[in-house]
Amino acid sequence: MGLTIAIDGPAASGKGTISKALAAHFGLEYLDTGLLYRAVGLRMLQGEDPVQAARGLTVDDLDADGLRGPEAAQAASRVAAIPEVRAALVDFQRDFAAREGGAVLDGRDIGTVICPEAPVKIFVTADAETRAERRFRDLVAAGHRLTLDEVLADIRARDARDTGRADAPMRAAEDAVALDTTQLSVDEAIAAAIALIERRSGESR
Template structure:
């Protein structure tokens, strides 16, 4: 059986780090679905209609410069609230999820909407203040001028948009394993996630 792992959670919770580590550990493809929305958001900032941008999105767009910056992140959260944008990106994500060899996808609605039948679902979260501190350090290291209070406010606003949107709100699937990384370092969080995958998909082994 093809192994599909759905990793959901709010911004800066560690889901991307965990997703990449699981893909490497089990030899699976990896897709940060947030990049899809960042790419659409980036094109919207450049003056394109977000729905048209989503419908025209190609894999090469995920390599564009600036997708990891705060402007693209803010735009991504806004376009993700547009039902037509989400609908346009569903097929892209589901095709990746069923790729030969298995896949790990991380995002906000993977376990609830994109891959509701995934055999392994994780919901990775952490306290807002902890997530803001992580994101603040990342932005400062990247040369972005901001303050902790601004980052915390942005984290809380994004959480509210992601969880409150009408179409595919961010939430844990009923059968998802919740991993709170507030008090966990990277190694401990990855170890916990690997154990959960192996418990739910015996015999998957290393890639």
Template sequence: MIIAIDGPAASGKGTLARRLAAHYGLPHLDTGLLYRAVGAACLAAGGLGDAMAAARIAHDLDLTSLDADALRTAEVGEAASVVAAVPEVRAALLDLQRRFAAQPGGAVLDGRDIGTVICPDAGAKLFVTATSEVRAERRFKELSGRGDAVTYDEVLADIRKRDARDSHRAAAPLVQAPDSALLDTSTLGIAEAFAAALALVEARRAGT
């Protein structure tokens, strides 16, 4: 069983993906970390302007070397959104993601183009969203809790900028797949959101 979860930044898709993976005993891949890793490497190399260099970094990416905590900064998140718009980067990471999904028994993947590009035939697809204000509040609490010097207004502006970039890029834009179930987490706590997500997956597995 492959579960594809898409949605914008701070919608809760990663938390739900991890919980669904644990519930079903499936491996989980946060594909956003791949783009964060590429963005961080580009920043370390001197900038984000060289598409070919970014593609080479993406091609050589090693899943076992990803440090999720180190890749959660606001700067890296912005860099990830920039490199994710580069078609050559997306092409370099496509096979890696599909191979992960093709593991025996299936997998859970979350990102922005899982149900539309990476795993269009996934058995269950969710599109997780929330208002930009709610998502900004979540991300602000996360970043400030890590000690990042950010304001809510800065985070909200960044969320809206990333939404626009992700939704309007030429390569694999963020859109809801026609056959995915919509889950708005704006007013839901984690437990409520998980219960709703699990019900949607079970309904899809049952063919209803």
């Protein structure tokens, strides 16, 4: 395995922004694994069986309209609790991670299930109120009409589902480095992640 970087953490912790920046900095391919579950969730909302949707998922599904909306996010958290859906998407993710030179993957079980052998694992987190404020700003900017209280309730519900599911619950891998972004700006969080990776990479050589 090359420089495979596993980024995990709850919704709106900043892991997506950090992961994209890391991929650009280190010249790696990037996969937002949450999009896989959003794509399945969206197809479920359209009436398709989620397990069949997961088994038939293609790269083109990751460009579908509506994947970044709150409905797809809520549906993603629901389908992610279905063991058959998770099993169907494991190979997709592992194939991506195994590409020559490595890759950056972000999600909720990358370091624990998808890439347990990854040389670098980071668990990105922030308190629920900060994450809700970030998600609220993004949704309002995208034209969605929601209250901050509604977004906070959704964040807490998703956290409960993600950490409480029986199959591959969200948790930090034992050898993951924690990165709390509550008090960090975007640039500070990215710089901290780069420093962590460079230190881990140096230790593994």
